[in-house]
Amino acid sequence: MKNITLLGVEGCPTCARLDETVQAAIETLDFPVAVEKITEPEKIMEYNAGGLPAVFVNGRRKAVRRVPEVEEFVTWLKEDQA
Amino acid sequence: MTTKTKVTAKLEQLSCPDCANMIARVVAKIKGVEEAEVRYTTSKLIVTYDTVVTSWDSIAQSVAKLGYKILSKTTGS
Numbered sequence: 001m002k003n004i005t006l007l008g009v010e011g012c013p014t015c016a017r018l019d020e021t022v023q024a025a026i027e028t029l030d031f032p033v034a035v036e037k038i039t040e041p042e043k044i045m046e047y048n049a050g051g052l053p054a055v056f057v058n059g060r061r062k063a064v065r066r067v068p069e070v071e072e073f074v075t076w077l078k079e080d081q082a
Numbered sequence: 083m084t085t086k087t088k089v090t091a092k093l094e095q096l097s098c099p100d101c102a103n104m105i106a107r108v109v110a111k112i113k114g115v116e117e118a119e120v121r122y123t124t125s126k127l128i129v130t131y132d133t134v135v136t137s138w139d140s141i142a143q144s145v146a147k148l149g150y151k152i153l154s155k156t157t158g159s
Contacts, residue, residue, distance in 0.1 A: 007149075009097075009098070009100045009101050009104050010100065011098075011100040012097055012098040012100040012101055013098055014097045014098060015097075041104050041107065041108045041148060044147075044148060044149070045108075045144070045147035045148060048147055049149050050149050051149040051150070052097065052101060052148070052149045052150075053097070054149065064149065065097075065149075
């Protein structure tokens with residue numbers, strides 16, 4: 001199963017937009033995707049992401065400091081999908 | 083002899099006030115930090131700390147781990 005990890009801040013409008021974009025991308029897919037949202041500062045620091053919000057797909061950093069387009073999420077999630 | 087120092091640091095532009103609050107909360111938790119404030123509108127971190135207990139490098143490292151770059155800093159009492 002594909003995993004998306006979103007690092008962000010509770011209440012941040014940019015991070016909320018990121019959530020919405022991820023959900024929109026997932027709705028176009030025909031396979032399950034697990035989404036984990038991390039907002040606790042101590043956990044965010046463990047990722048050393050280099051900026052917020054940040055997106056990791058299966059542990060690989062894909063985007064920082066921006067909200068990717070739905071199409072980008074779809075591409076990342078389809079990578080290596082058998 | 084005082085061991086307190088006050089540093090004002092300019093951060094990269096912050097995404098939102100909530101991000102500013104998060105940075106302030108994290109810095110305030112560092113042992114030796116007496117006061118920490120992050121101003122969203124100016125992207126400035128103002129921190130007062132005890133140099134015997136902690137260092138600027140430790141504070142800067144915590145900010146960096148949250149993903150925010152420090153562009154410059156000035157030290158003043």
